[in-house]
Amino acid sequence: MAIPKMEVTRFDVTAKINSLKTAIEKGKEERVKAQTNKETYEEQLRKNDEEIRALHVEPAEIETVLAELGTEIEKDLAEVETLIPEQYRGVMV
Numbered sequence: 305m306a307i308p309k310m311e312v313t314r315f316d317v318t319a320k321i322n323s324l325k326t327a328i329e330k331g332k333e334e335r336v337k338a339q340t341n342k343e344t345y346e347e348q349l350r351k352n353d354e355e356i357r358a359l360h361v362e363p364a365e366i367e368t369v370l371a372e373l374g375t376e377i378e379k380d381l382a383e384v385e386t387l388i389p390e391q392y393r394g395v396m397v
Contacts, residue, residue: 353363
């Protein structure tokens with residue numbers, strides 16, 4: 305029994321080439337978008353680092369500093385609460 309020979313037509317090859325070209329172009333467009341986004345995010349990161357340094361804090365230390373400030377705020381609020389007579393604590397105005 306002979307295996308039927310599949311014939312590839314010129315149209316099939318052309319269609320496949322066009323499909324691959326389209327896929328390549330879409331990939332190039334996505335690469336350009338990704339590069340643009342990367343540059344935007346890197347610029348924003350640089351600006352954020354500058355703002356943090358303007359506060360006399362190194363960017364690598366920001367999480368620690370924020371945690372310390374949060375603790376300090378909680379401590380100060382607790383202290384303020386002790387200065388308010390008990391009958392007025394928790395009263396919403």
